[in-house]
Amino acid sequence: MAGGQERILRSRIRSVQATKKITRAMELIAASRIVKAQQRVQAAVPYSEMITNVVRDLAAGGSSTESAFLKPREVVKTSCYVAIAADRGLCGGYNAGVLRATEGEVKADVLAGKQYAVVPVGRKSENYFKFRGYALRDGFAGFSDAPKYENAKAIGQYVVSLFLSGEVDRVELVYTRFVSAGTQEVVRRPLIPLEREAIEGGDGKPEGGGSAYEFEPSAEDIFGSLLPQYVEARIYAALLNAAASEHAFRQRAMKSATDNAEELIKSLSRTMNRARQDSITTEIMEIVGGAEALSGADDMVNA
Amino acid sequence: MMKVEVVSPERVLFSGSATQVITRTESGGEIAFLPGHTSFLGVLTENHTRIFLEDGKVQDVAVHGGFVEAAGDHVTILSSNAELAGDIDVARARAAKERAETAMRGEHDAVVEADLRRAQARLSATGALGND
Numbered sequence: 001m002a003g004g005q006e007r008i009l010r011s012r013i014r015s016v017q018a019t020k021k022i023t024r025a026m027e028l029i030a031a032s033r034i035v036k037a038q039q040r041v042q043a044a045v046p047y048s049e050m051i052t053n054v055v056r057d058l059a060a061g062g063s064s065t066e067s068a069f070l071k072p073r074e075v076v077k078t079s080c081y082v083a084i085a086a087d088r089g090l091c092g093g094y095n096a097g098v099l100r101a102t103e104g105e106v107k108a109d110v111l112a113g114k115q116y117a118v119v120p121v122g123r124k125s126e127n128y129f130k131f132r133g134y135a136l137r138d139g140f141a142g143f144s145d146a147p148k149y150e151n152a153k154a155i156g157q158y159v160v161s162l163f164l165s166g167e168v169d170r171v172e173l174v175y176t177r178f179v180s181a182g183t184q185e186v187v188r189r190p191l192i193p194l195e196r197e198a199i200e201g202g203d204g205k206p207e208g209g210g211s212a213y214e215f216e217p218s219a220e221d222i223f224g225s226l227l228p229q230y231v232e233a234r235i236y237a238a239l240l241n242a243a244a245s246e247h248a249f250r251q252r253a254m255k256s257a258t259d260n261a262e263e264l265i266k267s268l269s270r271t272m273n274r275a276r277q278d279s280i281t282t283e284i285m286e287i288v289g290g291a292e293a294l295s296g297a298d299d300m301v302n303a
Numbered sequence: 304m305m306k307v308e309v310v311s312p313e314r315v316l317f318s319g320s321a322t323q324v325i326t327r328t329e330s331g332g333e334i335a336f337l338p339g340h341t342s343f344l345g346v347l348t349e350n351h352t353r354i355f356l357e358d359g360k361v362q363d364v365a366v367h368g369g370f371v372e373a374a375g376d377h378v379t380i381l382s383s384n385a386e387l388a389g390d391i392d393v394a395r396a397r398a399a400k401e402r403a404e405t406a407m408r409g410e411h412d413a414v415v416e417a418d419l420r421r422a423q424a425r426l427s428a429t430g431a432l433g434n435d
Contacts, residue, residue: 040313043313043314043315044312044313046308046310046315047310047311047312047315047381048312050310050372050379050381051370051381054344054370054372054381057344058344148313149311149312149313149383149384152312153383212342213342213343213344213374214341214342214343214344215343215344215345216328216329216330216334216343216344216345216346217329217330217345217346219344221346222344222345222346222370225346226346226370229370229381229383232312232383233312236312
């Protein structure tokens, strides 16, 4: 019976060791991807800064007042949330953070008697809301660990069409911002209509002074094609941040899984060694007892 | 001399000083920027943009829509989709052009026309377009 327990323990240790190998590998992969994802976040900065500057200069030029993208609707009936989560699990609280924040907003809207629309990005996001019976709009998935600009474009075009058709009155992004490898935070950022601060601060004058801009076509037309691109750039930045955060979360989750496996192996080995020791001791006792009994029997015969 | 940058969301494609930049705005005309150009903001169509470098070489870029901003001695091309001539797959672009031309024979629509313009911009930038 003692030997049986030893065998069970040995096979458990083996299985924990196998799991540990997997989690260690996932940890290393995630760690190497964080760096790449971070570089991608950095690489996207010049474009989004420049497009922001152009938007500001145009807005300051006075062409902004009539654009539908800039005017907050008087009555906000329907809010749209773009919930950016991962395609896969095994990344600690990463998905839960974004999804809970989104769900909280949706519930608040429902309580206030308003409509909501959820645009899930990432398979986990879609499954979460589908399982809980929320009404979903089109979902986007399959690119959470390395998003491309086309992905941002597809999402951008979709939410812009929802907004312009009047189906939703405002659009918010919910994603995890990558602050550093150690810190990430779930944030909620208004996307459409654009915030006033986002477009203020320009003086309508090009950098380095000089005359005001010449436009081709008119400033209004440029604004019309610029703003959707601005929205796409914002979404792209959010996707990249989310991807970097996902890798950081996964690395941390897998590191603690590996540590836990080590701990488990240690305690299981101890139990196993004790069980082995016990069984050896029992065996010796039995042998000694048996020999004693036999020699006792011999004495009786000789006497 | 002016500073020229071609920037896409994924990376800065080109950054350097040049003597002249030629690109094409949506209304159909080519436009050249020389140092000291007046401040300008325009919407670009699919085109073959040429950047004339200081050393006399020309950097060809296929720019598929976007914006151009000229301010001071600084020209910035913002494009969600642009490729340097060296990165273009000529065989693929040619195939795309043929496909678009075949489709055009059937019916004209904006998507196909844009495809054709894109393919042409690519081929022109690599110097593989016969009659340009």
